[in-house]
Amino acid sequence: MKKHNFNAGPSILPQIAIENTAKAVLDLNGIGMSILEISHRSKDFQAVIDEATALFKELLNIPEGYQVLFLGGGASMQFCMIPFNLMSKKAAYLETGVWAKKAIKEAKLFGEVNVVASSADKNYTYIPKGYTVPADADYFHITTNNTIYGTEIRTDFDCNIPLIADMSSDILSRPVDVSKYAMIYGGAQKNLGPAGVTFVIVREDILGKVERTIPTMLDYRTHIKEGSMFNTPPCLPIFTVKETLKWIKSIGGVAAIEKMNIEKANILYNAIDNSKLFVGTAEKDSRSLMNICFVMKEQYKDKEDAFMEFAKNRGMVGIKGHRSVGGFRASTYNALPKESVEALVACMHDFEKENA
Numbered sequence: 307m308k309k310h311n312f313n314a315g316p317s318i319l320p321q322i323a324i325e326n327t328a329k330a331v332l333d334l335n336g337i338g339m340s341i342l343e344i345s346h347r348s349k350d351f352q353a354v355i356d357e358a359t360a361l362f363k364e365l366l367n368i369p370e371g372y373q374v375l376f377l378g379g380g381a382s383m384q385f386c387m388i389p390f391n392l393m394s395k396k397a398a399y400l401e402t403g404v405w406a407k408k409a410i411k412e413a414k415l416f417g418e419v420n421v422v423a424s425s426a427d428k429n430y431t432y433i434p435k436g437y438t439v440p441a442d443a444d445y446f447h448i449t450t451n452n453t454i455y456g457t458e459i460r461t462d463f464d465c466n467i468p469l470i471a472d473m474s475s476d477i478l479s480r481p482v483d484v485s486k487y488a489m490i491y492g493g494a495q496k497n498l499g500p501a502g503v504t505f506v507i508v509r510e511d512i513l514g515k516v517e518r519t520i521p522t523m524l525d526y527r528t529h530i531k532e533g534s535m536f537n538t539p540p541c542l543p544i545f546t547v548k549e550t551l552k553w554i555k556s557i558g559g560v561a562a563i564e565k566m567n568i569e570k571a572n573i574l575y576n577a578i579d580n581s582k583l584f585v586g587t588a589e590k591d592s593r594s595l596m597n598i599c600f601v602m603k604e605q606y607k608d609k610e611d612a613f614m615e616f617a618k619n620r621g622m623v624g625i626k627g628h629r630s631v632g633g634f635r636a637s638t639y640n641a642l643p644k645e646s647v648e649a650l651v652a653c654m655h656d657f658e659k660e661n662a
């Protein structure tokens with residue numbers, strides 16, 4: 307039976323990236339050694355990280371003055387590295403979900419945190435609007451896509467202070483005007499590669515302004531100076547990132563990916579909105595293209611477990627909603643083919659015929 311991978315992360319990757327990574331595990335580019343055993347200081351791995359960096363810059367049109375880093379520790383490490391490096395007295399945060407809340411918690415260790423707006427009052431089912439960002443804050447932090455709740459900020463906006471975005475789960479899903487951001491970061495394990503590597507795109511001129519002493523390993527300038535090689539980087543995940551970036555370029559780049567993602571999301575959202583059984587949880591003007599969350603309508607709540615089993619038997623993987631929301635979540639990341647979304651919709655229709 308064909309499996310349809312809707313996992314929220316780690317998640318589906320392009321098949322070609324998986325196959326080429328498997329080959330590199332056995333023999334990297336015919337050198338007679340595995341990528342798992344070569345030195346990260348070797349010319350063979352330097353070529354890998356150089357190509358990954360160049361592709362990232364090309365696909366996102368990253369301007370001069372920005373550096374691309376590949377680090378460890380996940381986005382969770384960035385939650386403390388950002389205020390460590392950038393907060394002198396105060397920072398502003400937008401609270402749109404669990405990961406934004408975790409970032410806020412870490413930032414409070416370093417100074418005053420101004421939460422400019424929160425959607426916690428409605429279980430994070432919308433993106434707040436009409437808030438004011440304080441001009442005296444050192445930076446403003448947003449989480450562009452909220453995997454648990456299925457909401458997303460899909461536009462780049464002007465900000466009067468350095469704007470920092472956690473794009474763990476929607477990076478490369480749409481074109482981004484990088485010049486509007488002082489920093490973009492995220493874990494790779496959604497649209498970019500496997501777990502184990504974190505990407506950081508940072509404008510150099512925002513660094514070196516805090517008075518505190520920063521531990522060497524937590525100072526972005528260390529990693530810029532050493533080309534992400536201050537310590538041994540996660541070589542295998544970086545290789546897969548390179549292969550994923552090559553795949554994105556081969557199918558037309560980020561603009562083509564966005565068109566595909568909109569089409570996939572529209573197919574599933576239309577099925578939810580026209581269903582007798584299912585209803586979406588995120589407010590329509592805040593809906594994510596990456597994580598589509600839905601539940602059974604109140605009168606059919608007792609059928610949720612039955613649908614999960616029905617869907618499982620049809621090859622659907624990873625559609626169980628997060629425990630804080632319940633119901634179902636279909637993660638439609640870049641590498642998920644339209645055919646999988648169509649298979650899920652067919653599954654929903656068939657279950658509805660039998661149960662509504």
